Amino acid sequence: AQSVTQLGSHVSVSEGALVLLRCNYSSSVPPYLFWYVQYPNQGLQLLLKYTSAATLVKGINGFEAEFKKSETSFHLTKPSAHMSDAAEYFCAVSDGTGGFKTIFGAGTRLFVKA
Amino acid sequence: DVKVTQSSRYLVKRTGEKVFLECVQDMDHENMFWYRQDPGLGLRLIYFSYDVKMKEKGDIPEGYSVSREKKERFSLILESASTNQTSMYLCASSLLAGDTDTQYFGPGTRLTVL
Numbered sequence: 001a002q003s004v005t006q007l008g009s010h011v012s013v014s015e016g017a018l019v020l021l022r023c024n025y026s027s028s029v030p031p032y033l034f035w036y037v038q039y040p041n042q043g044l045q046l047l048l049k050y051t052s053a054a055t056l057v058k059g060i061n062g063f064e065a066e067f068k069k070s071e072t073s074f075h076l077t078k079p080s081a082h083m084s085d086a087a088e089y090f091c092a093v094s095d096g097t098g099g100f101k102t103i104f105g106a107g108t109r110l111f112v113k114a
Numbered sequence: 115d116v117k118v119t120q121s122s123r124y125l126v127k128r129t130g131e132k133v134f135l136e137c138v139q140d141m142d143h144e145n146m147f148w149y150r151q152d153p154g155l156g157l158r159l160i161y162f163s164y165d166v167k168m169k170e171k172g173d174i175p176e177g178y179s180v181s182r183e184k185k186e187r188f189s190l191i192l193e194s195a196s197t198n199q200t201s202m203y204l205c206a207s208s209l210l211a212g213d214t215d216t217q218y219f220g221p222g223t224r225l226t227v228l
Contacts, residue, residue, distance in 0.1 A: 009154060043118070043219035044157075051214045056215055090156060094215035100145070100149050100170070102215060104157040 006105035022089035137205030
């Protein structure tokens with residue numbers, strides 16, 4: 001069975017500081033891994049995804065994530081936080097069968113301080 | 115640009131009312147999903163559909179039903195709304211195959227049941 005754990009329901013950083021949002025997964029098959037972002041009062045938007053090509057994945061708005069199979073991790077980073085990055089971020093894992101078995105983490109809310 | 119729309123952004127209903135939430139996608143996607151989002155619980159799958167008139171239960175189908183009469187439209191029905199169904203409801207769609215299980219989300223409907 002697949003599962004996703006996001007460490008920390010809330011993360012607070014200062015503007016210009018490094019953003020690190022942690023995600024660990026378990027999957028019995030090679031997974032697809034996703035980060036989605038949800039801005040206030042909006043639906044989820046794809047930030048980036050890992051599909052077994054490059055282990056370092058670059059997404060929109062300067063975010064990137066690295067797939068580490070040995071650590072079963074897919075942490076999201078951004079070198080320099082911007083106020084507009086304040087949002088909720090969801091890590092998700094899927095088994096490639098069409099999305100029916102996509103499992104979402106509980107979410108991490110990112111606060112950015114001026 | 116891909117588009118998933120939901121009929122209402124905010125909805126207030128009374129206990130016992132029948133509630134319809136509508137979702138329309140313009141991407142010719144085979145798969146459509148209804149999720150419920152609650153703080154600290156992430157997204158939980160209520161129902162999904164992989165074709166017209168086809169539906170499958172997700173993780174929390176109790177108290178809900180769905181209808182998919184046309185490929186582009188997927189409706190969520192609360193037969194008799196209860197206060198514990200107050201939540202954010204998100205609709206999503208995806209291709210049956212070939213897009214690495216990426217889901218595209220609507221803006222959400224925030225439902226309050228009084």
